[in-house]
Amino acid sequence: MNMVSRKAVNLAIKYLSEDPMKKLPKLFALAEALDRGHQRTADIRRIRGFLEDENNNWHIYAKRLSEEVDPRCLRKVMECFFVNSMLDGIPRGREIEQKYDINVPWVILLDPTSACNLSCVGCWAAEYGHKFNLSYETLDSIVLQGKELGIHFYIFSGGEPLVRKKDIIRLCRAHQDCYFFAFTNGTLVDDELCREMKEVGNFSLAFSIEGDREATDFRRGEGTYQKVIDAMDRMRQHRLLFGYSACYHHYNTENVISDQFVDDMIERGCRYAWYFTYIPVGKQARTDLLATPEQRALMFKRINEIRATKPLFAMDFWNDGEYAKGCIAGGRRYFHITAAGDVEPCAFIHYSNVNIHDVTLLEALQSPIFKAYRKRQPFNDNPLRPCPLLDNPEVLVDIVKESGARSTDMEAPEEVEELTAKTVEAADRWAPMAEQLMAEVYAARAAAGQPLRPWDQPSSEQSPPAG
Numbered sequence: 001m002n003m004v005s006r007k008a009v010n011l012a013i014k015y016l017s018e019d020p021m022k023k024l025p026k027l028f029a030l031a032e033a034l035d036r037g038h039q040r041t042a043d044i045r046r047i048r049g050f051l052e053d054e055n056n057n058w059h060i061y062a063k064r065l066s067e068e069v070d071p072r073c074l075r076k077v078m079e080c081f082f083v084n085s086m087l088d089g090i091p092r093g094r095e096i097e098q099k100y101d102i103n104v105p106w107v108i109l110l111d112p113t114s115a116c117n118l119s120c121v122g123c124w125a126a127e128y129g130h131k132f133n134l135s136y137e138t139l140d141s142i143v144l145q146g147k148e149l150g151i152h153f154y155i156f157s158g159g160e161p162l163v164r165k166k167d168i169i170r171l172c173r174a175h176q177d178c179y180f181f182a183f184t185n186g187t188l189v190d191d192e193l194c195r196e197m198k199e200v201g202n203f204s205l206a207f208s209i210e211g212d213r214e215a216t217d218f219r220r221g222e223g224t225y226q227k228v229i230d231a232m233d234r235m236r237q238h239r240l241l242f243g244y245s246a247c248y249h250h251y252n253t254e255n256v257i258s259d260q261f262v263d264d265m266i267e268r269g270c271r272y273a274w275y276f277t278y279i280p281v282g283k284q285a286r287t288d289l290l291a292t293p294e295q296r297a298l299m300f301k302r303i304n305e306i307r308a309t310k311p312l313f314a315m316d317f318w319n320d321g322e323y324a325k326g327c328i329a330g331g332r333r334y335f336h337i338t339a340a341g342d343v344e345p346c347a348f349i350h351y352s353n354v355n356i357h358d359v360t361l362l363e364a365l366q367s368p369i370f371k372a373y374r375k376r377q378p379f380n381d382n383p384l385r386p387c388p389l390l391d392n393p394e395v396l397v398d399i400v401k402e403s404g405a406r407s408t409d410m411e412a413p414e415e416v417e418e419l420t421a422k423t424v425e426a427a428d429r430w431a432p433m434a435e436q437l438m439a440e441v442y443a444a445r446a447a448a449g450q451p452l453r454p455w456d457q458p459s460s461e462q463s464p465p466a467g
Helices: 003-016 020-034 041-052 057-068 071-100 136-148 161-174 191-200 213-220 224-237 259-267 293-309 361-365 368-376 393-403 416-421 424-447
Strands: 107-110 153-156 179-184 203-208 242-248 272-277 313-316 334-337
Touching (some): 020 057, 071 191, 071 361, 153 161, 161 179, 161 191, 191 203, 191 224, 203 224, 213 224, 272 293, 293 313, 368 393, 393 416
Parallel strands (some): 107 334, 179 203, 272 313
């Protein structure tokens, strides 16, 4: 983005950060005036239509954001996330991809610590203890290197990342041009952290929750549900941006996508939702927690219904493969750095060739396992079968064998054949249902005269989000 464009965007962000809903008409009028070639006029008018329609979900969503979230926090989302990360960062990353023939991600997932104060059923991190931590200096170096690659978005997981909340806030202060995000169990959120989050503005939390009280306490321990709710209440009181993260499995899928649960999360102030399906990582992982094919199909249906009917930005990393054009791991959209420094293609794929203490980020992205990922992506023509572990386990075996990557499991190294043996049956059972679902989707689009794939449609003709 050139200097003139950046100044115009920054002025627009500053203008919008205070009482944005009243200023939208003027902003859209300005946008149309600046669109001299009328290449985006249809888009601008369409977006204006659903944002100014008081009955539209996205109008309700934007209104709640403007009324309930501190203006500085909203401004940092627009500045760091949309401008620095998307408008500036992605083109920079594409240049580096072409130069080195590698994947350059949009976001890096970091584990600042392996420590966690909970021991959740089916979570490998609970076994790691307090053994591993990335120093502040290492975290800072990763962000500095990432920005050179165009990466301005960083997510923390663990362990429980808020064990290191002082260092995370320090990092947010040091890199005000980046946006930071953490998955948290919520038990360490206090008023001091909330005040610091409001001060820096560029940090948001997603609270891990498994559905209602019974479902959450089943996996996370008695009393955890109430602690999460208390943390959400505290965040809302401080006018902070936050959401929830839900792992759906055999025993909670119906619960975590029910209208009752989703509506309750929205009313408590959640503005986004991340859905993940359970993956049996680790030698002692329970395969009975795997969602059934019927549950995955239900999730596919419900995630689209939720987006079409509720003021919530919801994502499902297995059922949104169509929009991501397959698996997002291996540096294609993200990769993972463990608390021990191992650079992995995915948080669920614990194999690596390199450690961040020994190589640069650019060198890590050139490592054999990342190249093996890039060569094979997408792993399946069906976007509902994007994952090399859960949906195409034979591909993951090939990748690990070809790259010579070692197991990075911190407690009990696991051969790739041991890992994939736990998902072969689930992949085989899901495949025919995934094929049927996509056939139905394509048939419906064809009947409606729509492109079969979202990216086939010119931007000026694209429809706004459903609802």
